[in-house]
Amino acid sequence: MSKWYIKDAGSTFLEPLSDLRASFECRNGGLTILERIVAERGTEPAGFVCADPLRGEMISARTGLLCVDNPEGEVIEHEQVTLWGVLDALPENLSRDLELADAYESREELTVVGEHRIDVHGSAIVFPNVVFDVTNGAIRVEENVTIKAGTVITGPCWIGRDSTLSEQSVIKANTVIGPVCKIGGEVGGTVFQGYANKVHDGHLGDSLIGEWVNLGAGTTNSNLLNTYGEIIVKDLNGKRYKTGRSYVGCFIGDHVKTAICTRIMTGTIIGTGAMIASSTPVPTPTARFAWITDGGTRPYNIEKFVTVAKTVMQRRNVVLHDSTESAIRQLASE
Template structure:
């Protein structure tokens, strides 16, 4: 069977992260949503997404396909229902379509003609940006169970101080000495070739993916996920970094989501709680206004390729778009549009030519290139976000 993940109705709720990727490629827990479904189904899965993303993320369609709403994370019960889908059947959760059987000849889908299979089990779904960090603990546990089932951890050096050692799993190539890990409150997963430096203090649930590092003396509170090729230091609490991003130095980052190729300058601090303890309002791209979230804690949402300079301060619940460059004293606005350059003193447009030059240098340090596909996506985001800037 051919499986295809589709963005679903919550794509715009997940901006700025879905400016540059399908919903399926959001990381929550240890794996991306696509990687979770692929492991459960034992199959490579493609996506159907926005036209401007489709060259980088193409869809492969067969005569018979099962379409899966990428906002829903797989578990054994749900995967069994999806595997067993037949023609003109669909899986629903309340009024949401989770998955359905489709032929390549079907131009329009009328779910009124489908046999509805109601899924009444527990499932993690991602409808808002803040779900990525607020549901991360559950997602880490599910991925930990999936990745470690039937396997044995690599040995842990005796120089480390470990609580809940049965709940700690190390992949091959890990370097970790004189660190303190507490897995009594949740699992700790350490990926291939990760470096945990001396004096690091880590509480689960925590996951760090391949080729990433935790710097000396870092304080990490769960539930936190550090994606591949990232570096973290300072104080971090309930954060998800997607990949290739750095928060290497002192400073606080909490209840936050950071995209790919981001960098936070030394002593950057991000508030995650209002002084009056009031409910958080967060920029909503759909309504183009600040919307209520029901949250008391929320830090920063930062899109791909954005950067901030040393000693940057961010207010509670700040949304930063794609390829923004923030610096200077004072607190910048709590919504910083994509391709903005500046800070509290004012913003100008960060032209794509300059943004591409910076991205190429950053990516070359990891032996990667900013491709023509990447540039085309970023050019499109530049135009989509123009209305938010004062060009």
Template structure:
């Protein structure tokens, strides 16, 4: 049976006590399915795996305008009558085909009560999306394990799996699909060293300089449209370099690093996701981290991703929240959109920095920083919204872009929420 896909962000849905999802700054300005969770976003991964098309998206109310701006499919609109829809939770980062559900059935996590996927008629889907709970006539199939990511560090825990899935599929499609290209390493550039060259795909418009090492023995390397790899850089697979991004001179890009579009990256980077449009253009270590869009890490910014005790890392998504066990030995920094760090900033293990914060202290900042914080040696103060927007406009214009009304309104809502939470 041919069904179209409808992907939903369930953060505003009905949840069991203490089981509500919270991805912190990672999903402040975007739906959970638009977060880069491997070489691809979760939505991109779903669309590659589901051939019947995308019927629509459903997001929390404050993200509707921003999502409509970025997508061409219906957003938060009632499904057209007469359809059977496969509704999939956008927090299912690594959806598997081993689960089969028929019309009128839903796969539900037993421990959290959250809907993972549901096969629904239009009327049932409309009720579910509006009400946040399944209609009474839908059969619930319980799953005893965990399938949905509740916290942002879980995305990093899944990164080796998503990269191992995304990259081979992307290379295969690029070599055999429409506009196929073998993606071979350019033989006109002297001094490129490639280990397992068949495991490397290079877009014809990408540029690789002499003395670059492409080590794909540990996994594939995919260098996308207009990407640039500067001299002396070492890339270790699995790795993804997105469209228009630059890996600067003498970089060490270690395994399981995904760099989204239009980034500048250098230094030692490993097991890290760059959402896109972010800069780490100077030396410094960055490991097991997530970097939001329009973030800029100043020269020498370095993070810790491992405790001296080699113990489990505790983290706190925001200053008012409780510290949580992450279940991880390696966890660097979770950095929201529009964050800026000054030179030689030191980020301790498990640091979470909220959207729009500016860090300019000589001492290491707190490990949990609220959104729109202005941190100097004098203390922590709110970042005035008007000043923040002025800076954001300057940053975007350097990439020939500008903030839209939807962007500004979303950031205003987030700023107001942070002001209310910290007062």
């Protein structure tokens, strides 16, 4: 069988969500881009291609794949999409991923409404009064997930391994929760890359959320204008884009933290590493490593940021790799 390689599209792909990961690591359904290609081809890549040496080192550390300068085999370049394009394709991608996923043994004790497929891993803990609504799509719950009492989950939906849903969570259709997340409140049409916390009440809709994000209690986003009009998104450089969508939430980079009751307006992009603790809505867009309070905005001290990042990651038994730390420092210096 011939070797193949996957090409990293660079940090501008789905910026800022690919700042600290390969473009092909981005989750755009139940699976990441690479996971879906592997599932379709039936083989793992022999390595990857990346134009940036530091970025290549970071990706190798994250994925275990070898960065190759002169690949001897087919090089796969994945489709280029916008942040809101991921939202456009999410229902189709998620439904296909759910359909092709390996089935788990059925669990008769669950409360299920509807006829679509439901897969709940045998190690998952499901408290009383949890409702799985598969009227309009399938639901998948992976290993070691805990779903607390009173939660309602509506398919299509994918809940990744080692994640926890708080009591009385409302998880609406087209939601993907990556591995090791803690999620609560009302969530719909949203993809969590993984290792994120939104454990308290608050609405989050039609959004993409990076890793190591913590949304404080009551943090809420808008995903629909009062005019019901088309939503315009400003990228991190301030360039405006028509999305062609009336529902667009927010796009949040890795390691972003918000204080209690933070308000996020439609189409807001929040750059990697921003810390938001203000009583006014989040700026649209919000720069990387912005430290925002009611006293104003200043750069996040990078030494303090790295210390906090290491502390947060150690709580999940993950170590900040030297190459990722170098990438963070490079981002902060730009």
